[in-house]
């Protein structure tokens with residue numbers, strides 16, 4: 001199944017689709033977090049109301065219950081390019097995964113703007129990532145059991161202000177500005193993928209392919225991430241984990257090339273879809 005949050009008649013509604021084309025409203029859920037906690041639906045209800053063309057697709061989880069958990073430097077080729085940009089910020093040995101988080105007051109969906117923060121940010125960058133959505137509270141989960149805790153997957157653009165990320169040492173602020181976490185277009189349930197999913201992940205800027213990899217290249221895999229984190233913290237249902245970005249971000253280019261107003265950023269993940277946003 002594919003789950004969407006849509007705006008219809010000025011209200012946010014949850015919707016479901018089996019094919020990604022025909023969407024149906026699910027009035028029994030108050031929002032996506034409610035739907036996740038209750039396990040979604042096993043089939044599209046016979047009396048479901050079809051979504052018309054007058055609706056707009058939002059981020060599947062516009063208001064995450066908690067900060068988004070993120071992996072840093074989790075693709076080998078991205079480690080090389082990040083170290084080249086700033087070895088002080090990104091270099092060194094990493095025997096364990098890097099975890100950090102993003103505050104997300106509001107996640108915008110497809111076609112929404114990414115604010116450029118002219119005057120505050122001089123190095124706006126994109127990071128296309130596979131987002132893992134936890135489906136039930138997870139504590140002390142063994143790697144071999146991790147798949148049972150995954151509700152589904154989405155696309156996350158972990159937008160980053162490199163100047164803020166590096167000057168404040170901690171990455172939190174430079175990752176957490178309002179509008180820095182577009183997600184979408186939907187959550188595809190875990191049963192639609194083998195585990196772990198090995199699917200194409202790419203990002204285009206103004207139509208030019210910048211990132212092109214496969215989630216099979218993750219350094220810390222999804223099961224390992226869930227197992228390590230849940231050993232010490234409960235991952236509540238609805239938790240979003242951004243699993244890290246492949247090489248090809250703007251800071252990795254020679255010379256570094258950052259986003260400007262008007263640029264179109266399109267994140268694509270095989271089997272999920274496309275998340276396209278415009279820098280404004």
Ligand code: MG
Nearest residue numbers: 127158244245
């Ligand atoms: Mg990232």
